[in-house]
Amino acid sequence: MAARVLVSDDLSPEAVAVLKQAGLEVDVKVGLKPDALEAIIGDYDALAVRSATKVTAKLLEKASRLRVIGRAGVGVDNVDLDAATRRGVVVMNTPGGSSVTVAELALAMILALSRHVPAATASVKAGKWEKKRFQGHELAGKTLGVVGIGNIGSVLVDRALAMKMRVVAYDPFISAEAAAKLGVERVELDALWAQADVVSLHVPLTEQTRNLVDAKVLARMKKGALLVNCARGGIVDERALADALASGHLGGAALDVFEQEPPPADHPLLGLDGFVATPHIGASTEEAQSAVAVAVAEQLAAYLNHGVVKNAVNVPGLPREIMDQIAPFLPLCEKLGSLAAQLAPQGPSEVTVEVAGELAAAPIRPLAARTLAAFLRHHLETPVNDVSAPAVAKERGIAVREVRSAEPHDYASLVTVTVRGQGGEAHVAGTVYGKREARLVRVDGFRLEAVPEGHVILCENDDAPGVVGNLGTALGAAGVNIARISLSRLDDHSRAFAFLNVDSAPAPGVLEQVRRLPHVRTVRSIHL
Numbered sequence: 001m002a003a004r005v006l007v008s009d010d011l012s013p014e015a016v017a018v019l020k021q022a023g024l025e026v027d028v029k030v031g032l033k034p035d036a037l038e039a040i041i042g043d044y045d046a047l048a049v050r051s052a053t054k055v056t057a058k059l060l061e062k063a064s065r066l067r068v069i070g071r072a073g074v075g076v077d078n079v080d081l082d083a084a085t086r087r088g089v090v091v092m093n094t095p096g097g098s099s100v101t102v103a104e105l106a107l108a109m110i111l112a113l114s115r116h117v118p119a120a121t122a123s124v125k126a127g128k129w130e131k132k133r134f135q136g137h138e139l140a141g142k143t144l145g146v147v148g149i150g151n152i153g154s155v156l157v158d159r160a161l162a163m164k165m166r167v168v169a170y171d172p173f174i175s176a177e178a179a180a181k182l183g184v185e186r187v188e189l190d191a192l193w194a195q196a197d198v199v200s201l202h203v204p205l206t207e208q209t210r211n212l213v214d215a216k217v218l219a220r221m222k223k224g225a226l227l228v229n230c231a232r233g234g235i236v237d238e239r240a241l242a243d244a245l246a247s248g249h250l251g252g253a254a255l256d257v258f259e260q261e262p263p264p265a266d267h268p269l270l271g272l273d274g275f276v277a278t279p280h281i282g283a284s285t286e287e288a289q290s291a292v293a294v295a296v297a298e299q300l301a302a303y304l305n306h307g308v309v310k311n312a313v314n315v316p317g318l319p320r321e322i323m324d325q326i327a328p329f330l331p332l333c334e335k336l337g338s339l340a341a342q343l344a345p346q347g348p349s350e351v352t353v354e355v356a357g358e359l360a361a362a363p364i365r366p367l368a369a370r371t372l373a374a375f376l377r378h379h380l381e382t383p384v385n386d387v388s389a390p391a392v393a394k395e396r397g398i399a400v401r402e403v404r405s406a407e408p409h410d411y412a413s414l415v416t417v418t419v420r421g422q423g424g425e426a427h428v429a430g431t432v433y434g435k436r437e438a439r440l441v442r443v444d445g446f447r448l449e450a451v452p453e454g455h456v457i458l459c460e461n462d463d464a465p466g467v468v469g470n471l472g473t474a475l476g477a478a479g480v481n482i483a484r485i486s487l488s489r490l491d492d493h494s495r496a497f498a499f500l501n502v503d504s505a506p507a508p509g510v511l512e513q514v515r516r517l518p519h520v521r522t523v524r525s526i527h528l
């Protein structure tokens with residue numbers, strides 16, 4: 001059955017075409033009330049949104065089939081990321097697609113403010129001719145302070161330099177060299193507020209940036225300075241901004257985004273001269289909307305059809321060539337996680353995934369996540385997948401260690417899973433022959449070569465003659481067909497081990513019979 005995608009915001013129609021082309025079923029239902037969306041979300045594997053749809057924890061609770069949310073745009077503050085991650089839902093955005101468009105709006109705001117374009121337009125339309133009132137300032141030679149020089153901030157820097165402005169920037173996550181390459185001087189925030197004739201904000205809304213521009217900061221800005229926010233409502237304290245504008249300390253302010261959208265009619269900024277506003281249209285050009293819609297559709301299709309994660313904000317993404325490298329090992333990790341769970345001691349407290357040999361050059365995180373998800377599924381009723389597994393393990397106090405070792409051991413690549421718990425440890429290891437043949441090569445101290453699949457009987461016994469014959473006879477008499485058998489013993493011959501792939505699960509009585517056979521120490525039946 002084709003996966004189903006719900007488009008719940010006003011995306012460019014190109015998105016639908018791309019999704020359908022990829023063989024997906026698409027419904028477009030824009031502007032649904034939360035209740036209506038909650039009522040239908042359970043039918044969909046994927047959700048495509050802009051900023052209008054609020055993807056709350058409550059909505060996600062109803063989204064039993066949902067695997068991925070695609071945001072056609074940048075900011076994902078309308079999505080409850082923690083809730084999505086806990087439920088194993090990948091959240092993707094489309095960085096870069098709208099950068100030029102948003103930077104151009106910021107530049108438009110700066111020009112509009114410095115030359116009073118909106119107020120002068122209103123004045124002319126009112127039949128006035130107020131040349132003196134609308135005398136402005138040149139931008140050339142002035143200092144622009146950019147807070148956040150990521151995708152959008154750096155495009156604005158480029159445009160501002162072309163306007164012959166000097167640009168200073170604050171971004172703690174960009175090196176001084178990278179900033180210098182852009183042609184900006186990296187400064188601390190205090191210096192930025194003090195030096196800038198124009199400040200433009202291009203940071204996400206986070207705990208660190210909420211109310212970043214408050215009354216204190218506004219007071220530190222130069223008299224007559226201009227402030228532009230085309231990033232997110234909540235980064236600027238709007239009441240304090242209204243005071244700074246009304247007092248004449250700021251020369252002008254422009255907002256594309258508000259704490260509450262749309263702002264209430266009695267919002268203190270709306271009646272002020274020198275205030276310019278647009279209704280969150282930063283990304284609203286034909287070019288940007290086409291780019292982000294196509295990007296989100298392609299990303300959703302790549303995930304739903306091939307498991308390829310691109311531009312995810314809550315899980316690490318992998319390029320296709322890396323995905324191709326690790327893909328053959330993911331089913332092995334699933335089997336190792338499942339086997340480790342069935343052999344694990346009570347109260348597991350730590351799961352270690354060690355990758356050795358050629359595979360150690362690839363990222364371990366996705367392999368560890370797959371192992372952990374399979375491990376946790378054996379212990380929990382709630383669904384767990386690769387996305388939610390790390391968060392679920394953390395919630396349950398299970399530490400996860402990822403270890404990389406270049407040592408090839410006896411195999412080109414080897415994945416070893418160790419579980420520690422109250423009652424001791426369990427170790428299992430496996431490899432992949434060619435691109436498809438997963439092999440289990442170690443169970444605790446025993447070396448073997450077994451196919452980790454289907455119904456399995458594990459039998460530990462004394463290293464004595466006749467055990468395997470007895471086992472075969474007992475199982476044969478019970479109608480349990482042995483498909484494959486892999487034998488092993490410890491180097492000191494103190495114990496031996498048999499891994500039997502069988503065509504059906506043995507009844508409990510049959511296992512009990514096997515357990516009573518001479519020299520048999522333990523026997524258990526598992527399913528992989």
Ligand SMILES: NC(=O)C1=CN([C@@H]2O[C@H](COP(=O)(O)OP(=O)(O)OC[C@H]3O[C@@H](n4cnc5c(N)ncnc54)[C@H](O)[C@@H]3O)[C@@H](O)[C@H]2O)C=CC1
Nearest residue numbers: 074075148149150151152171173202203204230231282283
């Ligand atoms: N008005 C609109 O319609 C649109 C608004 N946006 C907003 O613009 C923001 C920026 O978008 P992009 O440039 O594409 O994102 P980006 O992730 O490329 O850049 C954000 C930059 O902010 C920096 N940063 C993060 N925390 C910071 C802090 N506390 N102080 C200083 N710098 C910090 C990061 O290091 C990064 O370089 C988005 O988060 C979104 O909220 C984006 C698109 C459209």
Ligand SMILES: O=C(O)C(=O)COP(=O)(O)O
Nearest residue numbers: 050051052073074075283
């Ligand atoms: O991409 C972003 O972060 C935006 O703010 C654009 O929002 P929108 O898609 O126009 O609702």
